[in-house]
Amino acid sequence: MRILKDQNIIKALCCPICKAPMTVKVSTGASLVCGGKKTHCYDFASSGYVNLSSPVQSGGGDSKQAVKARTEFLELGYYQPVAEKLAELCERHSKEKGLLVDAGCGEGYYSCFLAEKGFSVFGADLSKFAIDAAAKRFSRKELYNGLFAASSVFELPLSDGSVDCVTNVFAPCAEDEFSRVLKKDGILAVAYAGERHLFGLKDAIYKTAHVNTERADLPERLIKIDECRVTYSIELCSNEHIMSLFAMTPYYWRTSVSDGEKLKTLNTLVTEVDIIISVYQKQ
Template identity: 45%
Template sequence: MLVCPKCRLPLVRHEKTYHCSARHSYDIAKKGYVNLVLGNQKISGDSKEMVDARTLFLSAGYYQVLADKLIELLKEIKPDMLIDAGCGEGYYTRQFHDCGNQIIAFDLSKPALNTAAKLDQDTIYAIASIFDMPIGDASADCVVNIFAPTPVDEINRILKKDGILIKVGPGAKHLHGLKEVLYDEVYDNEEESVELKGLTHIQRVNVTDQIHLMSNDQIKALFMMTPYYWKTSQASAARLNTLTELSTEIDFLIDLYQK
């Protein structure tokens, strides 16, 4: 369960507040999430613009194949306590309902958790850095970590013995079609090393598909979700301005690790 970010004692919910026995308390926002970032720490994470772009794109179902595979894997694992580390606006989290007894999701982005908590009353959504999660040692049966930073030591700390990490990142051909529009010369994505300190890699699942985007809004939203949004020149990004259709590969790597 959640612990107090100030003193690490367990947090108990009473109506619209979480509190610990040392009388530190944290109000639940109107939208339903709790802010567990201490006053002197910075809240960053994705902006509202980035969150809205991801919502627009994901809600069209283009990445449902990934969600379906994750649900299948989680149903085999049957975690009692499932943590989503870097949940964004909860597109995947809210589909995990039947996969875990208790689900807690952390992200640093307020706009993301606004959307997530509004659409899903069954999950506990908390603003917190995933590098310092307000949850006890060895308390999670499974951690999912989808297109977000991977704080290996912290994930190791919160996983129970034999607990599972499910990490999702891009495969070599992910968004190849989008890159063909943006760049004259297109290279495959470099795959990260599969090694994670302190965890044993047990399985890799590759999910691929071809998607067809049918509007400029969706193409721009997809672009904004990617790292290319930050590193593409204005002139190259302008190539998307008049585009109304786009076909591209999607290629996800799901890596499973055991503590």
């Protein structure tokens, strides 16, 4: 069992029930224990994640199958330029490499990349399958500067003004909650699909493919300080890769069986990656 020692993370944690600060307790296993009157206790799972979702927000998030498909696809490296640009923006705009929250971290692809750059990373996701996979990815990479918790991005188990940087990649954007946990001058980097993102994939599925519309939950009160667009083309050279990409997108759930079948006969697919990363600051 890996014991959490990163003080940037430990100092920021607060109990999802009573909001009291937390400490790490090691006896037969390891747990997080709060300093409130009722001493709420949260055990680490064997993979190293901890469930810090409030009773109201518990459950939900991505399925086991979606997490597996995302892991398989991201492992192939097609989105590495996105991870590199995200890390570059976080490094450029964060005052220090302190605590970074990856809100809606999924199976931890970007979280690991950012931890490797030296941030202390707290990954939060509603899906226990995703969080479990993220904790295992961290262990495999022998990283120690991170903690993954089952938690909603709308109710983070972190104290006010404790975070230097929040990243939010293809996940719900909770502006008020991110603003609450950020320090003054702390930054939020939101990555989301541009108009042409995965157009080639949609074109292979649908009779008429439409460009993406701008997402509706972008921050309105935090101040935008930077924005960049990561665009390039990828060529998937096996049906397995195509099916993994399809299964990790929302189209998988929205597409009729007959349209989905069209992909099963494809062995190559060229598609655009078009991702916008907007950076906001709390002032």
